[in-house]
Amino acid sequence: MPTIARPQTFDERSAGIGARAGLLKLDPLTALAAVGLIACSIVALGFTTRNEIAGDPFYYTIRQSIYAVVGIALMFALARIDYSRFRELRVGLYSLLIALNLAVLAIGFGAGGARRWIELPFFQFQPSELGKLLLVLALAGFAIDRARRQTEWQRTARLLLLGFMPALIVFVQPSLGTALVYCAVTFAILFVSGTPWQHFAAMGGLAAAAIAIVLVAAPAVGQPVLQGYQLERLTSFLNPSDDPADSSYQTKQSLTAIGSGGKLGRGDDATQAQQGFLPENHNDFIFAATAERWGFAGAALVLSLYALLIWRALRITTLSKNLYGSLVGAGIAAMLLFQVFVNVGMNVGLMPVTGVPLPLMSYGGTSVLVTFMAVGLLQSIYVQSQLSSPGRLRTAQ
DSSP states (O other), X not given: OOOOOOOOOHHHHHHHHHHHHHHHTSOHHHHHHHHHHHHHHHHHXXXXXXXXXXXXXXXHHHHHHHHHHHHHHHHHHHHTXXXXXXXXXXXXXXXXXXXXXXXXXXXXXXXXXXXXXXXXXXXXXXXXXXXXXXXXXXXXXXXXXXOTTOOHHHHHHHHHHHHHHHHHHHHHTTOHHHHHHHXXXXXXXXXXTTOOHHHHHHHHHHHHHHHHIIIIIHHHTTOOSSOHHHHHHHHHTTSGGGSTTTTTHHHHHHHHHHHHHTTTOOGGGOHHHHTTOSTTTTTTTHHHHHHHHHHHHHHHHHHHHHHXXXXXXXXXXHHOSSHHHHHHHHHHHHHHHHHHHHHHHHHTTSSOOOOOOOTTTXXXXXXXXXXXXXXXXXXXXXXXXXXHXXXXXXXXX
């Protein structure tokens, strides 16, 4: 006998309509900025890395394109999910964050004494990159939880401990740049959650004391906290001419590449990046490689796309239907802004070289996928704000 299809219930029809409407309510400017940046990355990698791998000139380009396709799919998938569900999973997400970063210390691989990746069949997974997003989701949930007998100082100390614990584990790998990103996310969530200014003043004093201990006191007594190459990277940018062949070599080559780009770039004559003078031209110094080939015009386009993306992240933060969404949006905005500021800063000699990737521009599967997932969460916050209050759609742009 022929089967008779069961009619959909009202809730099922509403869910289907809501999902389709949600996709129609995606923020186009956020999507434009993210897709534009990954397109710039693929084009830049195609020109600057064609001589990197013998016999495979499109090694980086093909892989970055695959990461882009998967990342965009993840962005759309997360945009369909109500981000508020992650608040209920905060303990599990935080446990996963700690477990992954501890696992990389045990079974991970790397170079130069550092362990930062876990080898998968078709992918090198970097847990500390995913940890950025897990920290945002978990810490935002913990920030909303207020114990009845907990003072403001106790609440601030609790959030600091929750934020700095994974940062310390990542620092031990060692990955100083990523640990600093964790700290930036923690401070952003503290700020948006309403932490009093006196607490930030106290944290500033403690930070100054910690820096003095790490850079001055500990080395003076023969117990350095930072490894030699880390200390050189943190201080060499202040006087790059003191040691141009060693710790400041990367900065000098980056400045040479950017300066030679001029207004419109050198095109095929961009020898710094294409002939191997510029180190890590596919990763840490992709901005310098872009500026050399396409000049000020290319660099301005990339920075404009970042400005658009971060502006939309901040705008979406203010549109959230609840405090959890505002905290998640603020954490993602801080994550993106800090990485862009540090990476571009080290490319132009204003910041130390700490290995912080340029989101969606630097080559790297985990970084690209996590950044697109973060953009997907921003889209989810935007969609939910419109679905909860349709009348706000006209004023959200």
